[in-house]
Amino acid sequence: MKIIVDNNPIECQEGALLIDVLLDNNIKIPHFCYHQDLGADGNCRMCMVEIKGQKRPQVACDTFVCEGLEVSTNSASINEVKRSILELELLNHPVDCPICDQAGECKLQDYYMDFGLYESHLSTPKTKKSKHIDLGSNVMLDQERCVLCARCTRFTTDITKTGELGIIGRGDQARVAIAPGHPLNNPYAMNVVELCPVGALTSKDFRFQQRVWFLDSAKSICHGCSRGCNIIIDYNETKYTSEKIHRFRARRNNAINHSFLCDYGRLSYKELNEKIIAAPCNMETLKELLQAEKKVALASPSLSLEQLQSIQEFCKNYKIELFSLPYIDESFGDDWLKTNDKSANFAGVKELGISTCQDDFNSSFENAEIVLNFDHALLKQQVFKDKTLVHFTATPCEGEFVFAIANFAHENGTLINCEGVRQEFFGTKYKSDAPRLRELLEELR
Amino acid sequence: MSFAFTQENTIRMASLLNRYAQKKALSLPLLWLAQKQEGYISEEAMQYISEFLELPYMHIYGVATFYTMFRLQKGDKPIIEVCRTLSCELAGSEEIKKYLKENYSERYEIVEVECMGACSGAPMCTLDGKYFENITPEILDEVLNAD
Numbered sequence: 001m002k003i004i005v006d007n008n009p010i011e012c013q014e015g016a017l018l019i020d021v022l023l024d025n026n027i028k029i030p031h032f033c034y035h036q037d038l039g040a041d042g043n044c045r046m047c048m049v050e051i052k053g054q055k056r057p058q059v060a061c062d063t064f065v066c067e068g069l070e071v072s073t074n075s076a077s078i079n080e081v082k083r084s085i086l087e088l089e090l091l092n093h094p095v096d097c098p099i100c101d102q103a104g105e106c107k108l109q110d111y112y113m114d115f116g117l118y119e120s121h122l123s124t125p126k127t128k129k130s131k132h133i134d135l136g137s138n139v140m141l142d143q144e145r146c147v148l149c150a151r152c153t154r155f156t157t158d159i160t161k162t163g164e165l166g167i168i169g170r171g172d173q174a175r176v177a178i179a180p181g182h183p184l185n186n187p188y189a190m191n192v193v194e195l196c197p198v199g200a201l202t203s204k205d206f207r208f209q210q211r212v213w214f215l216d217s218a219k220s221i222c223h224g225c226s227r228g229c230n231i232i233i234d235y236n237e238t239k240y241t242s243e244k245i246h247r248f249r250a251r252r253n254n255a256i257n258h259s260f261l262c263d264y265g266r267l268s269y270k271e272l273n274e275k276i277i278a279a280p281c282n283m284e285t286l287k288e289l290l291q292a293e294k295k296v297a298l299a300s301p302s303l304s305l306e307q308l309q310s311i312q313e314f315c316k317n318y319k320i321e322l323f324s325l326p327y328i329d330e331s332f333g334d335d336w337l338k339t340n341d342k343s344a345n346f347a348g349v350k351e352l353g354i355s356t357c358q359d360d361f362n363s364s365f366e367n368a369e370i371v372l373n374f375d376h377a378l379l380k381q382q383v384f385k386d387k388t389l390v391h392f393t394a395t396p397c398e399g400e401f402v403f404a405i406a407n408f409a410h411e412n413g414t415l416i417n418c419e420g421v422r423q424e425f426f427g428t429k430y431k432s433d434a435p436r437l438r439e440l441l442e443e444l445r
Numbered sequence: 446m447s448f449a450f451t452q453e454n455t456i457r458m459a460s461l462l463n464r465y466a467q468k469k470a471l472s473l474p475l476l477w478l479a480q481k482q483e484g485y486i487s488e489e490a491m492q493y494i495s496e497f498l499e500l501p502y503m504h505i506y507g508v509a510t511f512y513t514m515f516r517l518q519k520g521d522k523p524i525i526e527v528c529r530t531l532s533c534e535l536a537g538s539e540e541i542k543k544y545l546k547e548n549y550s551e552r553y554e555i556v557e558v559e560c561m562g563a564c565s566g567a568p569m570c571t572l573d574g575k576y577f578e579n580i581t582p583e584i585l586d587e588v589l590n591a592d
Binding site: 156166182 | 488491500501502503504506507510511513
């Protein structure tokens with residue numbers, strides 16, 4: 001026996017339930033109450049179809065097929081009926097989809113996407129504005145989500161004084177924008193994403209990556225330069241992926257960075273996710289190496305006071321000359337947050353009395369057989385023929401003796417910034433794959 | 446392409462500059478001057494004004510988009526502005542608007558605007574900035590077909 005569904009003939013058994021025929025033939029028929037193993041109940045009215053020769057729409061779960069039945073599941077008029085039924089279902093619904101567990105596999109959501117009322121009941125049409133506009137500097141704008149609070153335009157006008165953002169038009173046409181050909185372009189631009197109280201400004205780097213309620217936060221300090229801006233590290237570990245850091249946010253500190261970060265610092269979280277491939281630590285070999293006569297150590301000036309102290313103690317025990325050299329980049333600093341010294345704790349190095357003399361280091365280095373590198377960038381990318389280099393590193397590094405150590409996201413510690421402010425930072429709640437530097441040094445005692 | 450004010454307008458700009466305590470106050474007068482000179486406000490003109498006033502380009506652009514009487518695109522037709530505010534409305538501007546749109550919208554760009562301060566001569570319109578008052582369809586025909 002044949003029936004016609006949306007102008008296509010379909011083979012079926014006489015007397016079968018129409019909704020079963022549709023479902024068995026993979027024809028989309030929205031329904032809530034009907035279930036193939038529970039049978040029909042007919043209460044939700046969602047499976048309405050048009051049947052030729054019948055004045056009113058019929059529910060497919062209470063219609064039996066007969067020869068020559070002509071059914072329409074997708075006409076404009078039947079879709080209008082479905083839309084009305086959905087509107088009724090939603091009258092008392094809390095519409096809390098963002099926090100609902102069923103979101104993404106919810107029939108009400110699915111059907112509303114298909115047949116929903118997208119035009120509001122306003123008597124005038126909604127003003128359409130532009131969406132996903134690339135403003136430059138990793139910032140995306142959705143003008144329709146904007147509430148015109150002008151935080152972002154005030155940031156570029158009053159704080160960076162670069163003036164890229166403004167409000168154009170007026171009335172309900174008013175919207176945040178850049179002037180054509182004048183993109184957002186300043187080293188602090190991504191602060192506007194954090195300043196935006198709604199979803200109008202989002203970060204190209206973070207958007208669509210994570211739902212924020214799945215993130216944990218740790219109070220930390222940016223290690224990008226000697227300013228010591230206060231940050232929040234947002235991270236998580238999901239069922240199928242190991243721990244990952246997803247972003248840095250500014251943590252308000254009126255003495256240092258207020259609520260702001262530079263883009264360089266903000267994006268420096270990425271290197272904390274880099275995996276270090278290192279041979280398993282062989283402590284015995286290392287202990288043998290340490291028997292050598294001429295040894296020198298170079299410690300990164302971005303290590304915490306606590307780490308530097310244990311390095312100092314370790315070097316004293318093994319009679320190793322210890323140095324630390326700052327990371328100076330004359331092109332980095334500016335008159336606000338960024339400083340030319342890109343080391344996070346050089347003031348701490350000086351406070352501990354570690355030698356920072358480049359000439360002394362050079363001459364000691366020349367004579368040394370064994371060089372211990374405590375995470376200093378200077379020695380990581382170089383190969384020295386007549387020397388044995390031992391790296392304790394928190395970033396990827398090549399060499400014969402590489403000991404991976406936990407990075408600052410997995411450490412608690414103290415830093416002293418360029419202005420002498422002593423600040424504590426805290427690690428995430430997960431343990432790093434690599435051991436902490438102090439644990440390693442403890443083993444070597 | 447670059448923009449510069451004519452000699453006459455440069456003198457005007459200098460005299461305006463003395464009038465205000467802050468350079469910023471010249472944003473509107475200079476935009477007007479640029480529109481008067483070129484018939485519209487080009488990007489180059491806004492760039493020139495922003496450099497002259499030492500303000501971000503976005504500030505000038507924001508002001509220029511806020512006021513509907515600033516034109517940011519070059520039009521290819523002469524502009525007729527018809528008043529749609531109360532006095533003109535009461536004196537029959539509805540009929541004038543309809544007549545203009547039906548008969549002249551091919552040759553002219555017809556824009557409805559708010560009161561231009563000539564209520565004593567309502568209904569009124571302008572052609573390229575020149576006021577025409579107490580207009581009727583007959584007067585419009587006469588004026589618009591003059592050449």
